[in-house]
Amino acid sequence: MKPLIKSKDSKLSAASRAAVNKVLDRINARGNKKGDATPQNSDSAKLDKGKKTVTDNVLEDRECVQFDDDDEMNDSDWEDCPIPTLAKSVDDTYVDDTRELTIELDDLPPDTKRQKKNTYRATAQDKERAELVHKVHLLCLLARGRIVDNACNDPLIQASLLSLLPSYLTKVSNLEKVTVRDIAPLLRWVRGNFAVRCTPSSEKSFRTSLAFALESRRGTPEELGALAVALLRALKLTTRFVSILDVASLKPGAEKDESSGQNRAKTKRGVFRNFTLMVPKHQAISSHPNKSSSHVEDKSLCETSSESQQEGSAQLQDNKVNSSCEAGTSSKSDGARRKGDVEFEMQLAMAMAATASVNNQQSSKVTEKKKSPQTTRRSDGLSVSDQVMSTAIGSKKADSPLCWAEVYCNGENMDGRWVHVDAVNGTIDAEQNVEAAAAACRMLVRYVVAFAGGGAKDVTRRYCTKWHTISSKRVSSSWWDMVLAPLRELEAAASVIPLANNACSSSSSSSFGMRSAVEDIELATRALTEPLPTNQQAYKGHELYAIEKWLHKNQILHPKGPVLGFCAGHSVYPRTCVQTLRTKESWLRDGLQLKASEVPLKILKRNAKIRKGKDFGDGNKDSEDGSSRCMELYGRWQMEPLCLPHAVNGIVPKNERGQVDVWSEKCLPPGTVHLRFPRIFSIAKRFGIDYAPAMVGFEYKSGRATPVFEGICRRTRNERRGGEKTKRSTSSFEMVSASFLYLNP
DNA sequence: ATGATATAAAATCCTTTGAAGCGC
DNA sequence: TGCGCTTCTTTGGATTTTATATCA
Structure with missing residues (x-):
């Protein structure tokens, strides 16, 4: 922003006058600085001082003034030129004289594009704030997860669930080897007997609201997820409560999009709030309480939830949704339409179309999706893809935490594995679909945390297929690991208890000890087997892979191989080959x-x-x-390793400047020690002991690097002098120096 | 819609061993 | 005259990171 000074008569606002004063200050300061030998010089300097205070007072309200970075403003923005009239005007009537001036701030400087765009770049402060918010939010969500987890252990709730459960379903607790096939009927039962209601109950604690949900057979997705966990735990299955922690963004500005989305949601609050993730069941349940999940597929197209956070709008929305299912978009009178409504209807139509197409191709897609042997085992009629797509209908950002259970099925694989069990969406062993489901809710899978026994474990790797896309959106791993460390222990310990009564309890101590480690290995393996990204830029900071194009100037590939693949003609190397020079x-x-x-x-x-x-x-x-x-x-x-000359005969080896550079303890010449006492120079000198000042680094003052000295280097007490140890003299030296320091602080 | 590229701004890195004046 | 102390000085360019615009 370059100010133009014009001698034009005009009215000046206080702010612009202040700006003028500043400008004049600057001009005069520069004039004086240039050292012009006019007799006025000293006088104007004095006046300057007095005037400065006036100007500063005027500038108290800095937000009105565009020069708030004045003191640091780069001088290069200014051209040196003589301004005789201004120089003359520096006198007591200074302020009045400024009326002759006007400051016109150039509206369209050369970089008009950026001005127009009104782009805002985050400052370091913004980033710090965003990071703090992110961390605090994470901690809150962790705490929330622990509360839910704790409620799942409530014996009363577990007992109530067991009492409701048909007896033929309870036999799973006696199974020696639990498999996905054994869990599926339980899931069907939960879905058949509980409905989603997204109005949070008015109960204060989660435990009571969970009990209420159990009583009313309706609950929020979170409550239903928790009930499923409670039921599975009641059946002595090792079960975790798993949740996506949908935290505020780590990066400032990212909220811009989200907030705009939220704003949009707010404008059509009454519309969006009536949809939920879950394919609704309550109507069907009321008529067909024991409906088997095989019907779910048929219903999924037109089923939507009628939850509402705002009472009174539920019926309206139900009507609206139902008609939307039939007729696509227009169901609302144009008079009541708002922009958000139109957007929503378009979105709804798109979602419906997508769902329909998915349903058409459903059978083929489902078979395609059977990549893993576990998936093929799923013969219970629960489908995955249709459910996931149906969530798109109610895609909304707020208040729909994705949560599910993880059950340890010891009958799966060789030694068992954790199996994804989503009671809300009716999917089982469909961890690969979580990402898509979250995306449908405009949610990023950044943190997936499993809760058990008051502890927690990050299992994001299991549900995230493209780690490199989220790794930069996660908080630093050191902080996160530090937070989770105590929780991980609790979680690992909790995984032991529920199975202790199982038939395989004889080998429990060893196998449970291994379980956490085995899972760690599994997650680490996933981390190492991520597929190669298809776009070049993904390799820029990829943890596993690198292409030469994106190496830094001081980086090199060593060894240059093996080539893992190609991306747009560039060879892809393992990141481990990248060495920093x-x-x-x-x-x-x-x-x-x-x-x-x-x-x-x-x-x-x-x-x-x-x-x-x-x-x-x-x-x-x-x-x-x-x-x-x-x-x-x-x-x-x-x-x-550094090989420095040894101290011989009490003489400390010094560099060309007569000192020792002590960047770290490793840089000390052998046989010497770094003594950091203050004023030890003079003491050593007084004792006539050979020493060298220890330079520990540089300090940058006034654009110049000045060495920083801290104490001295002298021989160690064990350094040999002509074959004899010099312990006595050294210890006496240290003693005397210490007492000297004591007496002369 | 997606990815490649260009651009720009902010942050960060890298730099890496005075000189003059004065009093005692 | 020499020593020790105080005062004055108050970078800046390259690179990286990140966000955005534009184009294919």
Whole structure:
């Protein structure tokens, strides 16, 4: 933004006057700074000082002024030019004189595009705030998950569920080997006896609302998920409550889209709020309470939920949805239509079309989806794809947490595995569909957490097929691991208890101890077997794969192979082949030195930094500097442990500056020690002991690097002097220095 | 709709060892 | 005269990251 100064008579607002004052301040400051030898100089400087306060007062309301970064404003925005009239105007009537001026802020500077776009870039502060919100939200959702998990363990609820369960379904608790096939009838029973109602009950605690849901046979998706978990646990199946933690974005600005979506949702609150994830059952249940899930497929097309958070709109919505099923979009009078309604209707129509097409191709698709042997085992009539697609009808962002159960089926695979059991959507062992279901709810699968025994475990890997797309949207793994560490222990311990009464309890202690580890391996394996991305940019920060195109300047492929595949003509290498090169000096800080006869792998031209006043006289010096200032980069494998000269006869080996660079303890010459006492220089000198100042780094002050010294390096007490240890002298030295410091703080 | 590319802004990295004046 | 202390100085360019626009 470049201010234009015009001597035009006009009315000035307080803000623009303040701006003018600032400008004049600046101009005058610069005029004085330039050192013009006019006799006014000193006077104007004085006046400047006085005026400054006036200006600052005027500027108190900074938000009105465009120069709020004035002090840091880059001088390069200004051209040096003599402004005699302004210089003369610097006197006591200064403020009045500014009336002669007007500041016109250029509306359309050269980069008009960006101005028009009104783009906003997040600052570091925004990012920090977003990260904090993200973390806090994560913690809250973790706590929520633990509450739900705890309620699932409630003996009363479990007992009630068992009492409702037909006796032929209870035999699963006596099975030695539990398989997916054994779980399916239970799931059918839950779906046949409980309906989704998305109005949260007015109960305060989750446990009481869960009991209420059990009593009324209707509950929110979360409650139904929890009831399913409670039932499975009551049947002594090792069961976790699993939930997608749909946290606020880690990145600032990402809320922009979400919030716009939310705003949209708000504008048509009465519409969207009436849909839910679950294919509704309550009408069918009321008429066919024991309807088998095989009918679900037939019904899924036209079934929608009639939940409503706002009382009174449920009936309206039911009518609307039902008619929508028949006639697609227009069911509402145009007079009452809002933009959001139209959007919704379009979306609904699209979803219906998609659902219909899916249903047409259903049989073929389902067979295609049977990739895993586990899927083929599913013979219970529960379908996956139609259910998942049907969620698109009610796609909405808010208040529809995806949650399900994970049951440990020891009859699956060789030693058992965790099986996805979604009572709300009526799917079982369909973990590969979670991502699509979440996408239908405009939800990203960033965190999937399994809760048990008051603990929690991150099982995102099981449900996320493209880790690289979400890894940057997750909080730093160190923080997340730290948070989860204690919860993981609880979760692992909890997985043991429910099966302790099972027939295989004899081997329980060992197998349960292994279970968590086996799952870890399973999840890690998934992490390592992610398919190659198809677009180049995905390789930019991919954890597993890399292409040479996206390597940094200081990176290299070593070894250059194996080639795992190709993407748009680029060879894909394992990320483990990417090595970061560093300069000799940089390696030195890690206590490594270059092996003999190693040549630099890369030579980067470093910008020849010309220091003011140093190189002006000699043009050649610049070019010489430029050529000599190259960064020679080496790989880790070209390095060996640092081998410094040993301290001999009490003499500390020093560098050419007579000091020791102590980047880390590894950089200390053997036989020396780093003493960090203050003022130890003079003490050592007084004792006549050989030492070297220890430089621990650089400090950047006034654009110059100045070495930072901290204490000294001197020989260790065990350093040999002519074959004799010098313990006595050293210890006495340390003692005396300590007492010296004590007496002279 | 998707991906490649260009562009721009903000953040981050890299830099890596005074000089002059004054008093004692 | 030499030493020790204080004061003054107050970068900046390259690269990376990230978001957005545009085009194919």
